[in-house]
Amino acid sequence: MSEEIVIAGFGGQGVLSMGMILCYSGIVENKEVSWMPSYGPEMRGGTANCVTIISDEKISSPIVSKFDTVIALNQPSVDKFESAVKPGGLMLYDSTNILHGPKREDIEVIGIEASNEAAKMNNTKILNMIMLGAFLKKRPIIEFENILEGLKKVLPERYHHLLPLNEQALRKGMELVEAVSINA
């Protein structure tokens, strides 16, 4: 198994921690992991992404130009990464905020009303967990309980009371993607 993923969105949407959770969980499962952020000067409103690789074997390049999966949380990310999905790969995006979804036909494209759901759950910050849940449902590369382990590591201690909410969001994402996939 080797999954090359890029997660992209506005700074503050939690794209970097999504990748980190995957990596931590990967370590729990004794997998090889790498997490490469885009980093830039301090600027609000900038876009951020991280390339995350989870693999059973040693990871040669942490930098790749084609991805098995792209998770896009805003419009610029869709525009930038649509062409970078490997043929047959997966593109997940937040269909609440993204008006123009990907157009490619040779990949699987799934839009999730993640922001909407997050709003319903009264916490816009968990948007990223919903997306992550959706991804994990589609690509169960890591056991769910281990994802929760990873989550524990990434979330600072003082926010651990939010663990249940985050778990809920992950499960919600799983639900949503199932629904969408069936409809598709």
Next chain:
Amino acid sequence: MSEEIVIAGFGGQGVLSMGMILCYSGIVENKEVSWMPSYGPEMRGGTANCVTIISDEKISSPIVSKFDTVIALNQPSVDKFESAVKPGGLMLYDSTNILHGPKREDIEVIGIEASNEAAKMNNTKILNMIMLGAFLKKRPIIEFENILEGLKKVLPERYHHLLPLNEQALRKGMELVEAVSINA
């Protein structure tokens, strides 16, 4: 004609200006010249030397290890440069101050009581001019009037009243070397 000379002594004895006078005079005669000082950190009592080359042809290396002539104004200079005189070359030294003159037999060695004469002339500073005169007598590589031209350039304007004294010293050196050479 090409004459490779090193002039050496204590700082303050005027060894650098001896070389400069030769160079300026050389230029008057349209010769090629080069003047390479030893330079060091500001330290009283240090020794100084300059390698001066006067030649009819373009000077390749301004740095040489063997000299046609060595002019030594103190003991360390004799010790340092005795072996650097080319066979058949000339070594001039101030025999007032230098106790142990050169020992080599394959070169011409001439000691001049230059300091002594300078004292007699009431100006210890002209020791160097006496030595220069002696040298020019032995190696008339430059016309005497051109040496005076060179002298004028090297001596700052405000000391030009001392030109006659310096000329006198040059002539004294010529005299002395003649006497010594005859005796030798």
Next chain:
Amino acid sequence: MSMNERDLLEDKHFEQVISDESICTKENIVYEKPETLLDVSMHYCPGCGHGVAHRILAEVIDELGIQQEVIGVAPVGCSVLAYNYLNIDMSEAAHGRASAVATGIKRVLPEKYVFSYQGDGDLAAIGTGETIHTCNRGENILIIFINNGIYGMTGGQMAPTTLPGMKSTTSPFGRDVATMGAPLKITELLAQLPGTYYVTRQSVHKPLNVRKAKKAIQKGFEYQKLNKGTCFVEIVSNCPSNWKMTPVESNKWLDENMLPFYPLGDIKVPKD
């Protein structure tokens, strides 16, 4: 439909009162963006004092009519891209060297107006030597010094001007004066040098302060015209992002914490 938009539809209170055309006419304008400030969005964080400082600087340049005669020097710091916002010739200096760069420019173009614009890390840490000697030589330039008590650009490390006990990423337990030294009041030091002519400390966190700071910058250029020596305008400013406060909170904190330590006002005023 996004949450925010939905909210908006539900809450009349946040609906914009449309401007009254009888008032909003060219001849009624009492305040507008200066020409020298380019019509682009700046990269600063919301509420950052750099924006205000840029704006008033541009206003002064416009009002003095010196846009064609002025050359600015940008530092390395958050304001590194100042040249993207100010419509004047500019030079982007290495970190800390803006005053040396300005010296170079002014020495060969003595008739022009030259200023440097520098942060506290830039001017008072790595650039201390250049700052002191530029002022000591009394270079005829204006130095605008944005003191926000932090390294903004690099993400919130301790600056020479960080207050005692103040937390930063490199003083995570608060600035410990015993090991890190007390905040450096460089402006007071510079005022002691015979080369400085006008030294003042201002802020831009309230309307009245903005007006005063602007006046100080104006004086700086006017004295420069008269070849009076170095003029130095410190602007105590905020860094909401790295202070980890909202802009409004940051200005309040500035008022309550920075200003007692860095009191506002002229420090050296021309005798004549």
Next chain:
Amino acid sequence: MSMNERDLLEDKHFEQVISDESICTKENIVYEKPETLLDVSMHYCPGCGHGVAHRILAEVIDELGIQQEVIGVAPVGCSVLAYNYLNIDMSEAAHGRASAVATGIKRVLPEKYVFSYQGDGDLAAIGTGETIHTCNRGENILIIFINNGIYGMTGGQMAPTTLPGMKSTTSPFGRDVATMGAPLKITELLAQLPGTYYVTRQSVHKPLNVRKAKKAIQKGFEYQKLNKGTCFVEIVSNCPSNWKMTPVESNKWLDENMLPFYPLGDIKVPKD
């Protein structure tokens, strides 16, 4: 036979009065070269104040009995070879960085005595930033600052402390304050920093001054023991070679010209 020697034979006046053995005994010694000053000839020019400063520094080290506990930092300047004369562990710093080097040493060896010894070019020109920040952090070190108003080692260029109108190889028409700035009174600046504990200006051109300067150095080490912060001892000194004077003239000139500008005495004294 050289001229000088002949003269000597002719002129009784300059014959040495041989020392009286009844006086010159070990127990009668009231002054002798300190142990820490090595028994070698120093490279300084005749009459140079560096030699006196070295000697009294060595005396203090001997008297405090700290030879094994002290680490010195030599600058780049005429005193670059100080380590050849002082029989203590020393580090030779890059030009201007002696106080940073001393900071490095002191931070990892806080129990030891650490001092830097620096010229005016070193400390107040290229090293301004390090000097200010070392003092501002209040590093527990002693800085000995030899202010001779000139770059001695490199042959007499203008220093930050060169007096107005004073000639040097780079101010051949005299220091022009308008273009070169006024002499920098860095000691007064440093005294303003909370990090400095004891700041004083001394000289070594007269016996009484030598005593006072020595006392100041001693205090510097004593306060260091007590972890009081930076102690700074300026010694206004001469440079006969580059001032182009005899040593005696140079000390007179120092008295008449340097001291009015750089008045002697304590600038900052401990409150307690």
Next chain:
Amino acid sequence: MAKVKGDIIIDIEKCKGCELCIEACPQGSLETSRKVNNKGYLYIVKVEDTCTGCTNCALVCPEGGITVYRKTEKGKEQIAKISNVTKDMELKVN
């Protein structure tokens, strides 16, 4: 004291929602909208018609985004300075 009649126009695409203008306005004329501009900031709107044209808001605005007017006599037509992109977003609302 007779109330002066003033008005402002905010360039909402420049606004970053820092709320410093709100803080500075003596008339309480301003509020944060619940609408984001194209950069994602909740921009500021004038919610009360109490503006005196005192310029305080403009003085503290780091974005140079506020133009201030003070009354003279003129006709009455509504104007607003809104960027294209924001219009796009409004389209979406509809």
Next chain:
Amino acid sequence: MAKVKGDIIIDIEKCKGCELCIEACPQGSLETSRKVNNKGYLYIVKVEDTCTGCTNCALVCPEGGITVYRKTEKGKEQIAKISNVTKDMELKVN
């Protein structure tokens, strides 16, 4: 004031003839010799037996070359601290 009896020994090989000690001596005990040491300096000699052992000369000597004594009771043997090399030079004089 009773005159104190003192004496000094100058390390003439260290002496550079700067004459600061002469200037500093309140008793006028010191003078420049006309003799050079091995480094070529006209070194200093004590020419008057007026020394009080006040240490002024030693304090200002940049070479650390002066040892100062103040009287106690002792025998009378002549001593001088002169380096080997200078002895060499004296040989030359003879």
Next chain:
Amino acid sequence: MKELKLMKGNEALAEAAIRAGCDAYFGYPITPQSEVLEYLSREAHARTGMVVLQAESEVAAINMVYGAAGTGKKIMTSSSSPGMSLMQEGVSYIACAEVPCLLVNVNRGGPGLGTIQPGQGDYFQSVKGGGHGDYKLIVLAPSTVQEMSDFVKQGFDLAFKYRNPVLILTDGALGQMMEKVELFPQQERKFERLDWATVGKPADKEKNVITSLNLKAEAMEVINIHLQEKYREIEKNEIRYEAINCEDADYIITAYGLVARICTKAAQMAREKGIKVGVIRPISLFPFPYKAINDYASKVHGILDVEMNAGQMVEDVRLAVNGKVPVEFYGRMGGVVPDPDEILKALEEKIVGVAV
């Protein structure tokens, strides 16, 4: 028990410094390596008593390192490209005075202020000597977060073995990325009095002096000759490199640091296409694996050197190959990281399509 963590390269490096028993760190913030100072400010002092000081500049920092390291303690600094340039005078002093210490350059895109994105444009500065005069740093180039940690320990060991500054040359990407890292156990910080160190002269010993000066040229040359002999010794003992799938290779890619891993992926892709490509990754940039590369050069048709610069290490590769086979270069600059596809393409166009 193995201690596995997910860490940023910069943080792994900082953590390794603490564990290696580093005595002091002096540094100045600069992206993309400020995390080192930040991490140490948070963690170090409380755990081991290590001194962490934010200097007023890189110039001050390197000179603090010089002073502190002169006491024989384990001292370190880190910076990124412009900051490293400011340190060059100090580095030359440190190398000449033979003061062991650890330097880290998290290279960003240059020249000038450049970008804060990763780069390898400081190879020449690091390896040939950005400072004045003839000196050499031992230069280690990690390619994984694991090596970011391991090389700290090895770096200190090498520094003290040879009394020579060691430089870890890495880049912004490796500094910012996270990987699994196995941390080595905490080493004790103990104080050893070293022969040459300035810690106070004991009564029964000669004083120690840390200096890089000798006013006499001949004496200075003796120092130089000593340094050069030491460098030859280091060249004999300390060459490190990795040869990946080179045994049967027809072509070789040379690259260092993170780029070498990207090239390894490109080489895998090439093999999938039937082109037998190996990768040589110099780990020690000084001493450089000239001989190893020369040996491999005899067996292949051509070499492609890939760097995030305009072509720097390629000169050493060419010096190693000495004309045996063509050596071509592919580079990206200004902070752009090449991806495996473009490297494969460059290999095919510049080497495979051309060489015989």
Next chain:
Amino acid sequence: MKELKLMKGNEALAEAAIRAGCDAYFGYPITPQSEVLEYLSREAHARTGMVVLQAESEVAAINMVYGAAGTGKKIMTSSSSPGMSLMQEGVSYIACAEVPCLLVNVNRGGPGLGTIQPGQGDYFQSVKGGGHGDYKLIVLAPSTVQEMSDFVKQGFDLAFKYRNPVLILTDGALGQMMEKVELFPQQERKFERLDWATVGKPADKEKNVITSLNLKAEAMEVINIHLQEKYREIEKNEIRYEAINCEDADYIITAYGLVARICTKAAQMAREKGIKVGVIRPISLFPFPYKAINDYASKVHGILDVEMNAGQMVEDVRLAVNGKVPVEFYGRMGGVVPDPDEILKALEEKIVGVAV
């Protein structure tokens, strides 16, 4: 009328700056080049109005140069090895921002504080880039006092032709020695408004910005590519070297600066012994005469490279020769200047006795 003078190299250089119409000099004293600042302090302002300012440090000096040269005027600085190291950050900025100016390094013996005697240990720093990132200076290496003067004028011309900093790399011996020099006539100091310069934005033109920053890697790469293209252009047009008696040579000595003249003497001595030796003296160290050396390499049995360092330019010679014939090295360090005899001896032992 020819104006012949006997001058020190440093003074000839300073005089040439005045005559070339230099607008400003910013510098800091350091042996063995303080005469430049001193000479200019005495002479320049009164004669041409040229600005001469003693900066508080080399760091300040190079940044004053950056600012002043950004106005399109003719600006210059000079220093020696340790001072040049301090300037490296500034030099990288200047090169990246494409600010034309003239730099002078009167190389002394290093590393560290070293000696004040002549050296060539800064070749790598000058030619490969002591500062961070990929940039090139145009580097001219004079070998006579005459060239110390001439290269100032040529240097300014090249700097403005390519908007690139030019470095005159010389050494303490050449700085301190005197030779006859023919001075070129005084050029007028005139002010020309250049397209790109920061002299105040005219109403009808875009503002000018001097900068070396681009936060976006891709945009920064564009700048880098532009610089690299310019360097290729310079390599095409500006290679300068001297080949002395190489036509019939069996062996070649390569050397630059003053050392090349010493080698010429050694070559003469060799010819007197019947060994046919030529000398190639690269004058432009960047751009380096790779092709010329490669061409000559085809005709000789071996090459000896001689430098006052541990072997720096020899790498470029080897890159040029690319394995065709053996290239050996002879060097002196720490301020020691080799003499013709020892060079001849080295030639005989390392090349003539060995090569076939």
